[in-house]
Amino acid sequence: MKRTITHLADGRELIYFDRRDDADHSAIDPRDLPPRPLASELRYDPLMDEWVAVARHRQTRTHLPSADECPLCPGHPGSEIPSPYEVAVFENRFPSFSFNTGAYEQVGGLSEVRPGIGRCEVVCFTSDHNASFSSLSDEQAELVVEAWADRTAELSSLPGVEQVFCFENRGAEIGITLPHPHGQIYAYPYVTPRTRQMLDAAGRHQGGNLFADVLAAERKGPRVVAANEHWTAFVPAAARYPFEVHVYPHRQVPDIPALSPEERAAFAPLYTEVLRRLDGLFGVVMPYVAAWHQAPVTYRRDLAYLHLQLFTIRRAPDKLKYLAGSESAMGAFVNDVLPEEAARMLREAITA
Template structure:
């Protein structure tokens, strides 16, 4: 793989990840007349839950459902420059022009209204866009195993790079797919967030992992994985180094976890063989998901990685995919119980979900 770092007209970084060494050097210049990125992010600590909430009002003006011929993630064409100056590409990562967190965020830690009750801080972090292919009408499920491997290598590269940024505590690569999820750009792409704090979900998982380790002397996800592989009723795909299964307490109508057989804290820790095997297993999962309702499945898929600086020995890397589509034409809405109290009620059992995904074949 060849990695090439360039810069866009407003100074943002863009990084090309090309599969072959015979790819021509990336030298195209961004000819657009772009103003400097005007991001202003702030985080506030909810005094009732102890959770950080980001305020990023500048994102109200971000690009919203442009026509295909003006897609900012497609390669540039004569007279139609995009976010990617090159005429073609394999995998590209660039800094988001409308970031939820901004690496250059400045300001002092304080409290809201100077009353000492609600802590505030600059929304320092980093947000990147990952384009999986130059094909506007493609999908992650339609990628070749070699292209998925390139994406994994890009995720690993960016996880390592963001982990070195002062003040960033967690790196989260993810993909939102489908209008039902809220996607406003249809080109196949994902994002990477570098948070200035450890996220609430990760903190909860670490607390559970710590308590389980203290009581049993083993990793909780390791025991869950072993149990799922032994019983097999919720397993939907398996490789030499990875197993994909519906979690035994699945919250969503479609819910899959893809877990490596070896405990590693993050994507950079994966071996070449593990990265190759992930590509095969994950493509199997995605193709089953798209076959479930005989239509492209809207989903969110994200990597749970260990925090950058703390509790890394407790982390067990895994990918989680879920969808709000509970029937070909019906959505699961997070209503009173889910949104109000974070108590999920699933309309299908995990065993039923797994059986349906296996039956797609």
């Protein structure tokens, strides 16, 4: 893999990942861009023991541009990526977290305010505007995995970063702002609530690693959707969403960089198969969130077990699951689809 680091007109990093050693990324960004925004402010919620980022500059981010104005398509005047590319990663122009800090005033009461340090990156899976992750070749998908691994290792070493999160939002129903196939990476200055909750549960578990024990039980049960030598994809017994799949490596590793070359190569065909099964359920393009759960930089890292959570909010061909009162206000999920039935439907879905 060839890795090429360049910079955009406002100083943000742009990194190309190529399978070919002769890839040329000498083109420069010709735009006249405004100064980069200041980092968000973090406000502490004492009732929930959680941090909330307030990033006012994100109100002005690009929203659903036409295909000929897509900032992730290479080479045109408004593009974030000057050169043709296989996989490209760049610092988000409208980041939730950054190291470009300013002055932050305290707001009083029991809340504390501090700079939202960290980093947010955009990962472009392909230069093909009309593609999707499910349509990537195994080699292209594996290159994306290599980019995730590279960025996770790099961002985890930055001062103040506590957790690195790689994810993809797909579909207008999910709330995307750019339809071009891409994902994002957040380098948080704190351990996220879900990760802390999972690792604390793992710390209370008796008899072994909680994640490994869940995987071992699911591999014997009726909810497996797909599997190969190194990975298993299954619908969890207590799935929160109508169609939710967790993808685990068979070996406990803390994060993507720790995957072996064989594990990285084996992930691509299994994952794209699961995505095609998701699209095949109702014969429509399914909106989804794909979220990598990785070990934090330091917090209870020995307990973590890398896995991918994939879920859609579509529960029927013409119906969505909205996170309304119970889910949004109480965090108490009510699922409309029996997990065993969801797994059967996914196994039987057309994958062409």
